[in-house]
Amino acid sequence: MSSAADLLPPLAATDTTCDVLVVGAGIVGVAIALRIAQEGRDVLLVDRERVAAQASRVNAGALAFSDILPLASPGILRKAPRWLLDPLGPLAIRPRYLPRIAPWLVRFWRASQPDRVRASTAAQAALMDLSATETPALLASAGAAHLIRSDGVLHVYESEAELAAGEAGWRARREHGIAFTHLHGQDAIAELQPGLAPSLVAATFVPGWKTVSDPLEVVEALAAAFAQRGGRARRAEATALVPGAGGVTVRLAGGGEIVAQRVVIAAGAWSHRLARTLGERIPLETERGYNTTLPPGAFDLRRQLTFGGHGFVVTPLATGVRVGGAVEFAGLDAPPNFARSATLLAKAKRFMPALDVTGGSEWMGFRPSLPDTLPAIGAAAADDRVIYAFGHGHLGLTQAAATARLVADLIHGRAPALAMAPFRPQRFA
Numbered sequence: 001m002s003s004a005a006d007l008l009p010p011l012a013a014t015d016t017t018c019d020v021l022v023v024g025a026g027i028v029g030v031a032i033a034l035r036i037a038q039e040g041r042d043v044l045l046v047d048r049e050r051v052a053a054q055a056s057r058v059n060a061g062a063l064a065f066s067d068i069l070p071l072a073s074p075g076i077l078r079k080a081p082r083w084l085l086d087p088l089g090p091l092a093i094r095p096r097y098l099p100r101i102a103p104w105l106v107r108f109w110r111a112s113q114p115d116r117v118r119a120s121t122a123a124q125a126a127l128m129d130l131s132a133t134e135t136p137a138l139l140a141s142a143g144a145a146h147l148i149r150s151d152g153v154l155h156v157y158e159s160e161a162e163l164a165a166g167e168a169g170w171r172a173r174r175e176h177g178i179a180f181t182h183l184h185g186q187d188a189i190a191e192l193q194p195g196l197a198p199s200l201v202a203a204t205f206v207p208g209w210k211t212v213s214d215p216l217e218v219v220e221a222l223a224a225a226f227a228q229r230g231g232r233a234r235r236a237e238a239t240a241l242v243p244g245a246g247g248v249t250v251r252l253a254g255g256g257e258i259v260a261q262r263v264v265i266a267a268g269a270w271s272h273r274l275a276r277t278l279g280e281r282i283p284l285e286t287e288r289g290y291n292t293t294l295p296p297g298a299f300d301l302r303r304q305l306t307f308g309g310h311g312f313v314v315t316p317l318a319t320g321v322r323v324g325g326a327v328e329f330a331g332l333d334a335p336p337n338f339a340r341s342a343t344l345l346a347k348a349k350r351f352m353p354a355l356d357v358t359g360g361s362e363w364m365g366f367r368p369s370l371p372d373t374l375p376a377i378g379a380a381a382a383d384d385r386v387i388y389a390f391g392h393g394h395l396g397l398t399q400a401a402a403t404a405r406l407v408a409d410l411i412h413g414r415a416p417a418l419a420m421a422p423f424r425p426q427r428f429a
């Protein structure tokens, strides 16, 4: 899916200084770089590889604006023990990784207490409101509005009890102004998505949820608009940040350095390593996810489907039908276990009998996740010339444009578009 040909060009001799340096050319970094360049700043965007080298490349393509409930919640704590019993189930922890992830899981458990859940739901809802306006605006500014599909999503259930178990969440969404319709019985479901197995007996349709034609296409469109604005995108790996009187020096693998007036860290699941060089410990983990992209036409899919009880989604993309999801805690270095993609595909086939499961390509990506399901957006403790923008977990595509708006507000010294306290990078200290 990627080749040496799409590697970013290396740094040129003139790339040793800049006004704003953005580290990481995933969807978050590219959105920020474009937004800041649009406001007239000189921006250098660096990635150790290419545009959308990691999580932003092959994700499920949802603009999940109604997904305001934190993962850290009593509901997940109830489901987790059953899920963990199945080594290829929706949630897995590699045994050897358990000691490493334990402190993060304790924070996750704390964030799942009811008062914390209410607070993070309100913060997430505010960020989603901003995302719902900023995303189409940013894509339109890049000439890419046509990449958004407005078909809504169908969350499907195997029993009325499964639908009823989510009712508190639906009440919370209604309180935040999110429209949805519960559907009962196969006929009602078939009107929005024919061809599903009779074991699916209820569903919820959310019209305001959107998807994109392909997540890679979106990042590439924003990166092209950034280049058109005169923005520079280069290949370089940041290894350390050193604030000084004349700017922030960013040391690079291989020995070079860049001096920038402002630095934005948007390096996805690797961002905490750079924060560490400024003396900050941020509990960023990776929730690894898996999928398979089947050729176009593998199923007559009318809109995105989610199978919450099994932790996967199926998305219609311009490039095919993508089946995947699940969460695996195994860190940044363990090799992928593609038996997970195969398991998700087999489950999808059970619910979508006509799904042609041949000819697919498998992928694993690293979601950058903080324990309370909210991203870190704000200044570094050591130096406010460094801004963090990472930890969007399952929602980075959805929240990238809103994050770009907030980072631009911070860089320009404007009052941010929403209250920033819930996103403070130091909230776990």
Ligand SMILES: Cc1cc2nc3c(=O)[nH]c(=O)nc-3n(C[C@H](O)[C@H](O)[C@H](O)COP(=O)(O)OP(=O)(O)OC[C@H]3O[C@@H](n4cnc5c(N)ncnc54)[C@H](O)[C@@H]3O)c2cc1C
Residues within 6 Å of the ligand: 023, 024, 025, 026, 027, 028, 029, 046, 047, 048, 049, 050, 051, 052, 053, 054, 055, 056, 057, 058, 059, 060, 061, 062, 063, 064, 236, 237, 238, 239, 266, 267, 268, 269, 270, 271, 287, 288, 289, 290, 291, 324, 325, 364, 365, 366, 367, 368, 389, 390, 391, 392, 393, 394, 395, 396, 397, 398, 399
């Ligand atoms: C299976 C799966 C499905 C998903 N589905 C959705 C979805 O439907 N909707 C949604 O909103 N989100 C979804 N997500 C989550 C979403 O993909 C991520 O939240 C998002 O891509 C994170 O973007 P990012 O830019 O922060 O990180 P990344 O996309 O990981 O980008 C980080 C970049 O930083 C670079 N980098 C790292 N370290 C350095 C360094 N030291 N120097 C230079 N460069 C560096 C990397 O090469 C990489 O290109 C999904 C994720 C997965 C895994």
